Amino acid sequence: MDNVIYMDNNATTKVADEVLEAMRPYFADLYGNPSSMHSFGGQVGRHIAAAREKIAAILGATPEEIIFTSCGTESDSTAILSSLQSLPAKRHIVITRVEHPAVKHLCESLDSLTGHKHRITQLPVEKDGTLDLARYEESLTEDTAVVSVMWANNETGVTFPIAAMAAMAKSRGILFHTDAVQAVGKIPIDLAKVPVDFLSLSGHKLHASKGIGVLYVRKGTPFVPFMVGGHQERGRRGGTENTAAIVGLGKACELAQANLTKENTLVRALRDKLENGLLAAVPHAILNGHQTERLPNTTNISFEFVEGEAILLHLDRFNICASSGSACTSGSLEPSHVLRAMGVPFTAAHGSVRLSLSVYNTEAEVDIVLAKLPPIIAELRAMSPFWESSHSGSVGHSQCDCKCS
Amino acid sequence: MWNYTDKVKDHFLNPRNVGEIADADGIGEVGSLACGDALKLFFKLDAEKKRIADARFKTFGCASAIASSSALTEIIKGLTLEEASKISNEDIAHYLGGLPKEKMHCSVMGREALEAAIANYRGIALPMAQGELVCECFGVTDLEIRRAIQESNLRTVEEVTNFTKAGGGCGKCVDRIQEIILEVRHEGRHDKAGAGAPKRLTNIQKIKMIEDLLEREVRPALRRDGGDIELIDVDGDFVSVSLRGACVSCKKSQTTLKEYVEKKLREQVLDSLIVVEN
Structure with missing residues (x-):
């Protein structure tokens, strides 16, 4: 498709041209197995080692602490199941109500998966999506095996104070995992200063390909493999290396590190222009999530009295890609668990739209969205039975305070 | 991305x-x-x-939802009220060339709005609202669920949720929906209730059967070796027990629990039970 305005980068990203170029040789020419004795295969092993170093560098880690997996979900499962096996006497896990399904659904099905009963604490969040640290500290017990808390939320971009949280867990002998798939490449991360035991990242969220993930395991942290097989990854994850994707991820991390300043200045400025423009142009529009403790690329806005799927399909006519927390887009009947945990009223949750940018977005694209989106909202509101009645103050349990009468 | 037909998109x-319509004869509001x-x-x-x-x-x-509403207004123009009252959700879906199964409730909403508008014109109460409220999240009554099961030949709770939204919220009413499905389908077949239905136990029945089995078969076997077992709790599929006497210090007690006690419980009570030591 030509002229796609892609603002759904928290869902997945474009593979960078440089990454694709780096990957290309490993399909046709350098197809050898890095475990082979011959130099044709062996040379591939050296490129994997180089990629491992680049990935370690963006995290502030050492190459030995990097394990390649197939995706973020595999990394999450590996970290949590490994922790439970390392500390078999402990049966309590702390997560948040806004975790990604890769963590939330895994924890909810642990009992039937392992045959043992577990207690899961799902920490609530504030209205702006942030966590109460005192409440978190209270939740840690003698029986707690592992804490798994995302670094940044995929729907709102809200970030959690991982350094402080990991330190509190560490001082009690509790393992700490963070799902950082949305954070890596968007905000600075230095694991030399942040005492997490495990960190998950996913290639396709930072302009590498799909099908490649990483689990960081701190040196000295007990580890039990999830995929058992060959000696790959020093026996910590069996399965022949996805060589092209690994080399691509190495390149992507190198680019992400070089682009980190751009991400936090240029991309942030574009996001702010988009967000402020929409909030100013559309009455009854509400920002979901903390204003500043947030990724620089993400904005999540609720447009009251209209439904998200209808908004997305109208945007689709202009080749604008976004996503929504409405029930209708999820295939379930309830709106996003993240927005519900934040106490966003159903009236607003159904009309939420997430726009997530990348270094490949331009100001011209932001201007197009600013021109197209407000009339779509107005058109859908003209059709909504709640819109006009909201002006008499009767719907949504609140008086209409807008100035558009 | 939903797979909508061109007609739905249009x-x-x-x-x-x-x-x-300012001077409408009938107005129906749903949802x-x-x-x-x-x-x-x-x-x-x-x-x-x-x-x-x-x-x-x-x-x-x-x-x-928007397409179903648009289709509904096109369908009913020119019809008598008698004809209009026979329009079903399937007619609306058919007019649009079909809807994804998860979206069938949109066509049901169209039909219910039409019923509400006709009832409003005739000055009568909405018949469907008179039933027992089954799904509190989405305000769905048993009458609506029964009709959807009959008219669209629904077999599972998931299908009922797709058509009526009932059960799609907190999920508390899922068991009740399952019962209604069995009731309606058995009425339809003039069958004896319960025949061929999957085994469902109440908690009390489950606990009683577990106690009986422990008393009858497990305890006598353990006592022969100087041990004993006590039932502590039953929570869903988890049967929590405590071992006593010689079992406490026995190295094989875990094997006994899983290989013997759990196996017996699964054979004779429910095959999904999991035994855990308290």
Whole structure:
């Protein structure tokens, strides 16, 4: 498709041209197995080692602490199941109500998966999506095996104070995992200063390909493999290396590190222009999530009295890609668990739209969205039975305070 | 991305008959903001009060909700009220060339708004609202669920949720929906209730059967080796027990629990039970 305005980068990203170029040789020419004795295969092993170093560098880690997996979900499962096996006497896990399904659904099905009963604490969040640290500290017990808390939320971009949280867990002998798939490449991360035991990242969220993930395991942290097989990854994850994707991820991390300043200045400025423009142009529009403790690329806005799927399909006519927390887009009947945990009223949750940018977005694209989106909202509101009645103050349990009468 | 037909897309992007009728003869409102979709339907009869001369709507909802509303107004124009009252959700879905199964409730919403508008014109209470409230999240009664099961030949709770939204919220009413499905389907077959139905135990029945089995077979076997077992709790599929006597220090006690006690419970009570030591 030509002229796609892609603002759904928290869902997945474009593979960078440089990454694709780096990957290309490993399909046709350098197809050898890095475990082979011959130099044709062996040379591939050296490129994997180089990629491992680049990935370690963006995290502030050492190459030995990097394990390649197939995706973020595999990394999450590996970290949590490994922790439970390392500390078999402990049966309590702390997560948040806004975790990604890769963590939330895994924890909810642990009992039937392992045959043992577990207690899961799902920490609530504030209205702006942030966590109460005192409440978190209270939740840690003698029986707690592992804490798994995302670094940044995929729907709102809200970030959690991982350094402080990991330190509190560490001082009690509790393992700490963070799902950082949305954070890596968007905000600075230095694991030399942040005492997490495990960190998950996913290639396709930072302009590498799909099908490649990483689990960081701190040196000295007990580890039990999830995929058992060959000696790959020093026996910590069996399965022949996805060589092209690994080399691509190495390149992507190198680019992400070089682009980190751009991400936090240029991309942030574009996001702010988009967000402020929409909030100013559309009455009854509400920002979901903390204003500043947030990724620089993400904005999540609720447009009251209209439904998200209808908004997305109208945007689709202009080749604008976004996503929504409405029930209708999820295939379930309830709106996003993240927005519900934040106490966003159903009236607003159904009309939420997430726009997530990348270094490949331009100001011209932001201007197009600013021109197209407000009339779509107005058109859908003209059709909504709640819109006009909201002006008499009767719907949504609140008086209409807008100035558009 | 939903797989919508061209007709659905057309009626979503170019909805027919959007608006209100100031002097409408009948007005029907269904759904709510909280539910995620809502429809307000207006119709005006001709001078003889026989046929529907005009129909308009206002809808809050997804593409298929808007398309279903638009289709509904097109279908009922020109019909007598008698004819209109026979329009089913399947007619609306058919007019649109079909809807994804998860979106069938949008067509059901159209039909219910039409019923509400006709009842409003006739000055009678809505028959479907009179039943037992089954799903509190989406305000669905047993009468609506029963009708959907019969008319669209639904077999599972998931299908009922797709058509009526019932059970799609907190999930508390899922067991009740399952019962209603069994009731309706057995009535339809003039069958004896319960025949062929999957084994479902109440908690009390389950606990009693577990106690009986422990007393009858497990305890005597353990006592022969100087041990004993006590039932502590039953929570869903988890049977929590405590070992006593010689079992406490026995190295093979875990094997006994899993290989012997759990196996027996699964064979004779429920095959999903999991034994855990308290």
